């Protein structure tokens with residue numbers, strides 16, 4: 001059995017940042033493994049530990065910089081990694097359809113039995129790639145999975161989908177399938193020193209569009225970001241200034257006035 | 264014609280709030296486009312739902328009488344079939360958990376560009392949508408140069424349409440056999456019951472990832488003790504196993520309406536805010552002056568919780 005895990009390097013904005021054109025200035029962005037993908041990686045590695053003959057492969061669409069993030073997934077136990085990138089991909093503003101085309105070409109190449117993907121990416125928050133991919137490659141799927149059991153013969157996944165308001169849907173999904181993984185599904189491990197060392201020698205295969213049998217049309221997107229701005233605040237909060245003690249004293253007054261704390 | 268098709272959301276016999284909000288989003292967009300608004304409702308008591316969805320500004324409600332509850336193969340198949348019949352310019356689906364489970368498949372199947380989690384929509388020579396990025400720290404506009412287009416709509420962003428009207432209801436035939444579906448819903452389970460119901464609390468002290476380590480929760484517990492508050496949290500605290508699920512505030516946790524909600528080291532992600540924006544007074548302590556929680560706060564402290572929280576506890580000892 002082969003498990004493909006989608007791993008995205010996401011950008012996080014610093015506390016103080018400036019917008020440059022239609023994005024946050026590069027100097028204010030820090031990159032990290034997408035939180036949701038961390039749980040997907042852990043799920044894949046746990047399955048590979050629980051069953052014989054499971055190979056785990058991660059796939060990332062991202063520039064060379066993202067190899068740092070990919071090494072993190074390798075250090076946690078993913079067997080090998082694929083990185084998709086070239087000049088055409090770099091120049092494109094990838095929408096869900098473009099990502100679906102790239103990932104489905106990788107699926108055609110790797111023929112996995114299970115694809116695990118995070119529910120959403122923390123930076124652009126589309127939350128759509130996993131299910132779009134499933135539809136494209138003809139796999140079954142489940143979105144927002146926060147509990148996963150598999151049959152011994154790995155024919156079916158018994159999942160919980162976390163709905164709103166503390167309700168979970170219990171669903172059986174036939175494999176091959178794509179599952180989009182919600183945080184809390186497991187406890188993602190820290191990479192051990194040994195894992196980090198081993199990750200250095202694991203393979204990261206690089207694919208450009210040509211290697212995947214695609215051309216620049218595959219990453220053309222009809223969706224264009226035209227502006228970015230800091231949202232206007234809807235409320236005007238009263239801020240407490242001064243030292244921590246002074247701030248605390250003002251806040252304490254508010255709590256007393258509101259009558260939620262006596263004394 | 265430049266019509267809009269919007270799909271309603273329901274669970275266990277009840278239309279969800281987003282169904283009435285998506286009608287508003289659809290109505291406004293249909294007005295921009297100069298076309299009709301079609302609303303689809305799939306599975307369950309579709310006639311009852313159609314009655315409730317007969318709302319001002321809706322031109323036709325299409326009912327798909329198949330299955331009892333949400334199944335993504337049913338929703339994706341029926342939505343795509345109805346789309347092909349009506350050929351609208353825009354297809355709106357909710358960005359609910361069920362929306363996350365079928366909308367991307369519909370867009371892929373119909374080869375439509377997908378704008379996910381829109382918080383604003385307009386049309387002038389092409390669709391323009393507003394979205395947020397980087398954990399709601401910034402807003403963006405995106406333009407879509409192709410038509411038709413699929414959009415998922417964030418809940419809570421458009422006011423619900425409430426005014427009933429007399430709207431034509433048209434049944435839409437769609438054959439579906441759940442047994443042949445690769446994903447079969449087995450039932451539901453409620454989680455998060457426990458000793459404390461944070462929904463009853465008047466004063467919630469809520470802690471987020473800013474607390475960094477489990478040991479540091481002690482700081483918050485001392486404040487809770489000194490003030491007689493009830494302790495709640497954002498999701499990462501529960502994901503880490505530091506507090507039980509019944510303490511989680513938010514979309515997938517509990518909805519709370521205390522007199523005072525004190526958010527400590529919580530950024531204010533949309534799924535968290537969904538659970539606490541009904542608090543009468545919101546107070547936030549956060550080191551990041553751009554944290555979205557300040558947008559909805561009544562009182563704010565830009566500061567380090569490790570300094571402010573002990574000082575606050577001292578005020579009550």
Ligand SMILES: Cc1cc2nc3c(=O)[nH]c(=O)nc-3n(C[C@H](O)[C@H](O)[C@H](O)COP(=O)(O)OP(=O)(O)OC[C@H]3O[C@@H](n4cnc5c(N)ncnc54)[C@H](O)[C@@H]3O)c2cc1C
Pocket residue numbers: 119120144360398470471472473474496497498499500511512513514515516517527528529530531532533534535538548549550551554566567568569
């Ligand atoms: C389908 C779905 C459902 C979800 N349901 C929920 C839900 O029910 N509830 C929920 O909460 N989330 C939910 N989430 C997750 C949500 O998107 C966020 O990831 C989560 O709310 C973030 O929690 P946080 O604010 O504690 O952490 P972060 O976003 O990491 O924020 C931590 C904050 O602490 C501040 N901070 C750091 N250090 C300090 C310090 N020393 N002093 C003061 N401040 C500090 C930082 O500036 C930051 O603003 C859901 C997500 C999805 C996709």
